[in-house]
Amino acid sequence: MANEKISPGMQQYLDVKKDYPDAFLLFRMGDFYELFYEDAVKAAQILEISLTSRNKNAENPIPMAGVPYHSAQQYIDVLVEMGHKVAIAEQMEDPKQAVGVVKREVVQVITPGTVVDSTKPDSANNFLVALDSDGKNFGLAYMDVSTGEFFATSLTDFATVRSEIQNLKAREVVLGFDLLEADEQVLVKQMNLLLSTEKERFEDVHLIDTSLTDLEISVAEKLLQYVHRTQKRELSHLQKVLHYEIKDYLQMSYATKSSLDLLENARTSKKHGSLYWLLDETKTAMGMRLLRNWIDRPLVNEELIKERQDIIQVFLDHFFERSDLSDSLKGVYDIERLASRVSFGKANPKDLLQLGNTLAQVPLIKAILESFGSPELDKLVNQIDTLPELESLIRSAIDPDAQAVITEGNIIRTGFDQTLDNYRKVLREGTTWIADIEAKERAASGITNLKIDYNKKDGYYFHVTNSNLSLVPEHFFRKATLKNSERYGTAELAKIEGEMLEAREQSSSLEYDIFMRIRAQVERYITRLQDLAKAIATVDVLQSLAVVAENNHYVRPSFNEQHEISIENGRHAVVEVVMGVQEYIPNSIHFDQKTSIQLITGPNMSGKSTYMRQLALTVIMAQIGSFVAADKVDLPVFDAIFTRIGAADDLISGQSTFMVEMMEANQAIKRASQNSLILFDELGRGTATYDGMALAQSIIEYIHNHIKAKTMFATHYHELTDLSNQLTELVNVHVATLEKYGEVTFLHKIAQGPADKSYGIHVAKIAGLPEALLERADKILTSLESNAVQLSTSELSEPLDTTVEIAEPQQLSLFEDDKSQTIVQALNAIDLMNLTPMEAMNTIYELKKML
Template sequence: MANEKISPGMQQYLDIKADYPDAFLLFRMGDFYELFYDDAVKAAQLLEIGLTSRNKNAENPIPMAGVPHHSAQQYIDILVDLGYKVAIAEQMEDPKQAVGVVKREVVQVITPGTAVDSSKPDNSNNFLVAIDKSQHQYALSYMDLSTGEFYVTELQDFASVRSEIQNLKSKEVVIGCELSEEEKHMLTKQMNLLLSEEYDMFDDVQLVDNKLTELEIKVAGKLLQYVHRTQKRELSHLQAVLHYEIKDYLQMTYATKSSLDLLENARTSKKHGSLYWLLDETKTAMGMRLLRTWIDRPLVNQEAIEQRQDIIQVFLDQFFERTDLSESLKGVYDIERLASRVSFGKANPKDLLQLGQTLTQIPVIKAILESFDARELDSLVNDIDPLPELESLIRSAIDPEASATITEGGIIKTGFDERLDHYRQVMREGTSWIADIEAKERQASGISTLKIDYNKKDGYYFHVTNSNLSLVPEHFFRKATLKNSERFGTAELAKIEGDMLEAREQSSDLEYSIFMRIREQVERYIQRLQHLAKTIATVDVLQSLAVVAETNHYVRPRFNNQQVIAIDQGRHAVVEKVMGIQEYIPNSIHFDHQTDIQLITGPNMSGKSTYMRQLALTAVMAQIGSFVAADTVDLPLFDAIFTRIGAADDLISGQSTFMVEMMEANHAIQRASDKSLILFDELGRGTATYDGMALAQSIIEYIHDKVGAKTMFATHYHELTELSTSLQHLVNVHVAILEKDGEVTFLHKISEGPADKSYGIHVAKIAGLPSQLLSRADAILTDLEAHSAKLTGESEKESTQLVPPIASDSNVQEQLSLFSDEENNGVIERLRSTDLMNLTPMQAMNLVFELKNML
């Protein structure tokens, strides 16, 4: 390329591209955005558009691809969704008036964390995160460019940073410091995030308070710098940064939130089947986003929780007023996003009409809230600012039939601007004025064929044939002479023609300038609009929680400081909603102040996990401020919830089920306090039996002796039930079973005391395994139990320890003697040669099938 002559236009492209090497550069050329070189090759593949070339006859043609400027947004969305950046280079002057190459500049860089203009409507937040660190501390700041929200906090370690980024569901992280290769790998490869570097700070004292720590000021400043560098405009909608502390909310890792299906169903990644789906009766996009935030960050402050409960109670007590309130909220558009579009300079007439329509609803909403006549609503009522002057401006200025485009006229209401009204009158009535002049001059001159015509060269003119030239009045002046006729003008016709041409040319420009002036006026109200949006969103979420509470017969939870859990006839709210209230079997959960641990035994499929999740979900709902699914509920305020429910390999980081189990167990044990809730389901099953049992027992003992958190520990190790004799704060509960004539029914009810056996074969029967296989399993189980009883009797003489010793070779030989008949020798040899501990589930099933065939 160095030996080839580059055209001035391509040199301009290369100069701009050099400043944006990490972005696709969309280079405006007339009606298209063009891409060149590697950008073109890659974009053609990703966007499925044609790949051509510039200077096709050259030795090395330049690859080229393009998209129409009017439909570019859909292509930008695809690239950004795939994790790329897109730089938009616009023509900064009229090509007709340009001398040489048209001047072009990048006017915006759109990235996964700054995208606000998606062609796909989405009401959820898009948080851009920045991280920085000092020697022993991390700081994290995040912002939603589409709403102006801006937050900052300090975190103790990178694990907390990672968890917060996961909770925020960020797509892009701005790095303001050097990270280790391991940390970068974790963010890019494991979490699939785009990393962008920013080491400069944007100093804005209005947005970043100097009361923050030095590290928080640095990370917030770097986030602001990155946003201003990519967006290249003043962003008047950005709100002052708010400091928050993780400990100010109920702490839960991303894994915990996922296992509890808080914001989406973990299995489907859809809203349906989540707590968010259950609680969402919101009517506005702002309310929907706020509800997600409340679910993601339940409170730990009892007074704040009870304020929410009080308002929900008021809404429940006054059904008709609440119904009116819900209806009135349906007319409210997304004020936060509309305000940001105004700030970005992208608001169109439709946006302002939506804002105006919303503002007409605000006095109605305020009046309905006042009609409740409840002091609990006073602060909300006082925070509602109707902005009548802004509503009046939009109503008087914007035509209700205005289109979304701002350059083609028809957007400003008649009566708003005198000059525009005059232009419109001229355009509307000009034709009839010309017809009137034609008729008047025909009669005055006596030329019966006199008529007015128009062309681009001469404008409007009187057409007079040669035979009538003697009758032409003196006030006519010649404009052109033809072979058989002449063209004349008059001062009156010239004036009307001038008015009409001016009206036609200037009307759209005048409307555009009026609209831009109105948009500037609206921009002055952004902060008040954002405050109004927060208040309306809060009203919306609280009415939503009231509707859900009434529909599902939820009760108001109480809180105690004695660390007592008392839930009578509680239900897992989401499972109940999916199943239907008639089919769901409720369970009571009781921990007195002396009880810290419930050890839960019983077969899989019987409801242990649902019972455990029920407690966690009830706690989360209660600390959101929501009413809950039970007859009565009295809870302590938890500071954190830790879960290990369900087994799954972490394929991305290459960690086994057991490693994930141990890491999550460690996270809980290290961070839990006596005010936390821990849920462990079948911990230890990912390793050998005695390994797992030993670890499970020691974890229970450690939580009991050192942590003191309220804990539910479900296990299939029945031997652990003996711990209730040595640990005074542990109690046994089990899933009740109805056994009759060899048939087993799981009652999904929790009862006191330990389970007497595991019923694993009955679960296998429900799963549909062949009857011959099940009969054989029954026979083997009977033999093993008889043999185990013999061994246990002997070992009790030698040892009183809870967890039995690892079996010796002779024990193994003795157990294998169960298969001592000669025809089963092949089975024995196959078992001896198999490493059972390292089989995948599929390999294990194949082994069982193979052994069955051998038998």
């Protein structure tokens, strides 16, 4: 490439590309965005478009691929969806007036974390995360460029950073410091994140609050710098950065949220079957996002929880008013994202009409809220700003039939601008004037077929055939000569044509200018629009929770400071709806002040996991402010939920099921307080029996003696049930079964005390394993149980000094045939203490022969 002569256009491309080495550069050339060199080769493969070349006859033709500019967005979406950046270079001057190469500049860089214009509309947030460090702590800031939301916090360790990024479902992380290579690998390889770098800071006194720490200010300013550098425009919709603390919300790791199916079903990755699916009766995109946010971050402040409960209660008590409210919300568009489109300079007439229609609906929403006549709603009512002057501006300015295009006219309402109305009058009446002139000249000249035509080259003209040329009046002047006719003009026709052409060109240009002026006026309302959006979203989520509570007969939970859990006939809210209310068997859950651990025994498939998840879901729903699935509920306010439910290898990071189990157990043990909730399902089963049992017992003892968190521990190790004799705050519960004529029925009902036996072989029977295999398993089980392992509890003063003792050192017999018995008898007959070395060798030889 170095030896070949580069054209000025390609040199311009290379100069621009040099500044964007990590992005696909879409280079505007006429009606296409072109890609060259490596970009073209890769894009052709990803987008399935043709790969051609520029300078085909050169020694090294330049690879080239292109997409039409009017449909470019769908191609951009695909590239960004796959984790790439796309830089858009536009023509910055009219090619007709350009001297030399048309000037081009990158006007925007679209990245996975800054998408605002996708052709696939999705109401979920798209958070861009930034990280910084002072060598000891991490600063984390995140922003949704499409809504302007902006937050920052400080974190002490990388595990929490990782969990927060996962919880935010971020796709791109901006690094303001040099991350350790191992940590970088975690983000790129395991979490599939695009990493970008930003060392500069964008200082903005309006957005950065001085109450933030220095580290938080640094990371927020680096995030701002990155967004300004990629979006290349003033972003008036960005909101003031808010400080938050993870401890201000119910803490849950990404794994916990996933195992509880909060925002999506963990098995299908779909909304169906998740808590979000159950609670979503929202009517607006803003409400949908806020509901996700509430589920993701339940409250720990009892006062705020009760505020939400009070409003839900008001909505439940006023069925008709609530129905009207739900209906009124249906006409509300996504105000937050409309405001950001205005800020980005991308709002079109249709966007403003949507905003206008929404604002026309707001006084009705406010009036309905006032009609409830409840003081609990006063705060919400006061937050709803009707913005009548903005609604009036849009209604009077934008034509209700306006299309999305802003350069072709017909977007401004008649009556809004006098000059524009005059132009329209000329255009409207000009056709009548031309018809009048045509009739007048036809009569005066006597040319019966005289008519006026129009084309771009000659404008308006009289069309006269050769046979009528002798009748042409003197005041006609020739415009063009054709084979069988002539084209003529007149001063009168030229005057009207001038007025009409001016009106046509000027009106489109004037409409564009008026629209830009209106958009600038709308921009001044962005902060008020964002406040309105938050208020309407809150109303929407609370009415949604009221509808769900009513439809499913939920109750309002109460809270206590005695650290007691009392749930009467509780249900797993999601399972109940999926299964059907008639089939669901409710369970009561009780922990008094003196109980910190429930040890749950019982067979697989009997409902242990559902019982545990039922408690977690009830807690989460209660701390969102929602009503819950039960007859009566009284709970403490929890600060965190830790779970280990379900076994899965973490193949990406190369960790076995057991390693994942131990890491999650470690998180709980290190971070839980007595105000936390711990749910451990089958902990310890991923290793050898005694290993697992020893770990399970020592973990139970440690939680019991040191943490005292409310804990559910489901296990197959029946031996652990003896712990209730030594651990005063542990109680045994089990899943009840009904055994009749050798057949077992799981009742899905939790009963007091330990399970009397395991039912693994019965579950295998349900799965359809062969009868002979099941009979053999039964035989082996009887043999194993006859040589049962005795588990002893360690001294409680040293809870971690856990020992597992075996009654006698022996190999448990797995074989029942005659040869095995003969060998066992021969072994028993050996007088070990009186054997000489030679006799011992001979005895081993004989035993080997027998085998």
